[in-house]
Amino acid sequence: MRDFLQVLLVGIGDGAIYAMLGLGLVVIYRSTGVLNFAQGELAMFSTFLVWTIWDVGAPMWLAVLLGMVGGFIVGALVHEAFVRPVGDPHQKPLAVVIVTIGLFLGINGLAQVIWGATDKVLEPLFGSSQITIAGVAIQWQKIGAVASLAAVAFVFYILFQKTKLGLAMRAVASNSESAGLVGIPVLRLLMLGWGFAAAVGTLAGVLTAPSLGLSPRLMQLTLIFAFAAITLGGFDSLIGAIVGGLTVGILSSTLPRYVSAFEKMPLAPAFILILLVLLIRPQGLFGSKDVSRV
Numbered sequence: 001m002r003d004f005l006q007v008l009l010v011g012i013g014d015g016a017i018y019a020m021l022g023l024g025l026v027v028i029y030r031s032t033g034v035l036n037f038a039q040g041e042l043a044m045f046s047t048f049l050v051w052t053i054w055d056v057g058a059p060m061w062l063a064v065l066l067g068m069v070g071g072f073i074v075g076a077l078v079h080e081a082f083v084r085p086v087g088d089p090h091q092k093p094l095a096v097v098i099v100t101i102g103l104f105l106g107i108n109g110l111a112q113v114i115w116g117a118t119d120k121v122l123e124p125l126f127g128s129s130q131i132t133i134a135g136v137a138i139q140w141q142k143i144g145a146v147a148s149l150a151a152v153a154f155v156f157y158i159l160f161q162k163t164k165l166g167l168a169m170r171a172v173a174s175n176s177e178s179a180g181l182v183g184i185p186v187l188r189l190l191m192l193g194w195g196f197a198a199a200v201g202t203l204a205g206v207l208t209a210p211s212l213g214l215s216p217r218l219m220q221l222t223l224i225f226a227f228a229a230i231t232l233g234g235f236d237s238l239i240g241a242i243v244g245g246l247t248v249g250i251l252s253s254t255l256p257r258y259v260s261a262f263e264k265m266p267l268a269p270a271f272i273l274i275l276l277v278l279l280i281r282p283q284g285l286f287g288s289k290d291v292s293r294v
Contacts, residue, residue, distance in 0.1 A: 005136045007257050008250060013142025014225075015249020016149040020204040021219070021226035022233070022241035023152060024197030029235045030173040031193040032089035034096045038103035040223030042078065043201030044216060045107050046071030047209055048115050050202065051122050060123055064206055068199045075198025078103060079191045089190075090176055111216045119213035125206055145207045149242065152200055156238055169193065173236070221267070225252060228270035231277050234287020243285065248273065 021043060028036045050067030054060055082099055083089070089096040126144030130137050160166035171179040172189050180186045201219075208222055229248045233240020251269045256262040262269060277284060 002135050004254070004258075005134075007253050009136065009138055009142060011250035011253030012246060013139070013145045013249070014253060015229075015246035016142075016145040017204050017207050017222065017245075018225040018229045018248050019149050019242045019245025020152055020200055020207075021222055022229040022245050023156065023238060024200045024204075025226060025230050026236060026238055026241045027156075027193050027197045027200075029230075031169060031176075031190055032093075032096065034089050034093045034100070035227075035235070036194075036197065037097065037100040037223075038078070038107060039197060039201055039226070040219035041104050041107040041111075042071065042075055042198045043205040043222075044218040045111050046074060046198060046202035047122070047205030047214060047218060048111055049074075050206055051115075051120055051209075051214055054123065060125055064125060064203070067206070068202045071198040071202035072195040076191045076195035078107075078198075079194035083194070084187060084191070088176070108216050115216075117216060119215045122206070122209040122214045124210040128210075141207065141210065148203055148207065149245075152203065153238070153242055160238070165189075165192075224267060225249070225270050228274050230284070231274045232284055234284030236288055237284065237286035240284050240286030 021039060024039050024043075025036060028034070028039070046067055049070040050063045053066050054063035058066070082103060083096060086092060086095050086099055124141045126140040128139075128141070130139045131143075132138070158166075160170060168179070168184050169189050169192070171182075171184055172186050176186050204222065205219055209218060212218060225248050226245070229244035230237075230241050231244070232247060233242070233244030248270055251273065252266060255269045256266050
């Protein structure tokens, strides 16, 4: 029982990271209707910015804050330079998806040019110590990941439910053409959406790097788990991203440990989950179903 609780808590901590990256995917999907395949690479690039600031002597908390600001700027610039010229993502979704795939490759290559391909060590944001509760050891890093997810979810809730900016972003997500006709700056809000997604991805990358090692490959597997999370929860649901991320984290941690068939296939639970959800409930548990008039 104690061993199961240990694995379960690890899964919850990992799931919090998947959920944070999933929140960034949902923010962009809600505003554009497309999946951003470069989300993980933007998170990786911003994490390298954090490492660079920390490596010159800045405290870790300050490096993370500045890295999130840098990630926001990078995400916004990427949208303006590469996504916006393609045109309206609602009219040309496939073109935008292809651009995000190109960004995946381009950002990864740029990171290798700037920082090299060798792994770098990043200090854990919440320290490397742990506490023991009822005989179960819990790393502060895992507790911090869950607390960070709660903080990010709260900020997004306030942003989308209590502010005019959030209301405008929701209007763009609902109907960008009508939003533009009433004077909402659609393209500027899309740029902000990319910036917010990259900033949240920075935090996910910082929480991932200490255990996996900081390299250009940092977020590639994490992105797959994040896709599984939003597939389960719903591509357009922030709550779904959180529930889906935690669920995927728990399944990906417990199944390989107790089911021998998954022992050498740690990604299998995520892929099986994606397949089952798409077959049974394509919009996800919390996603909205598309309704069209015939």
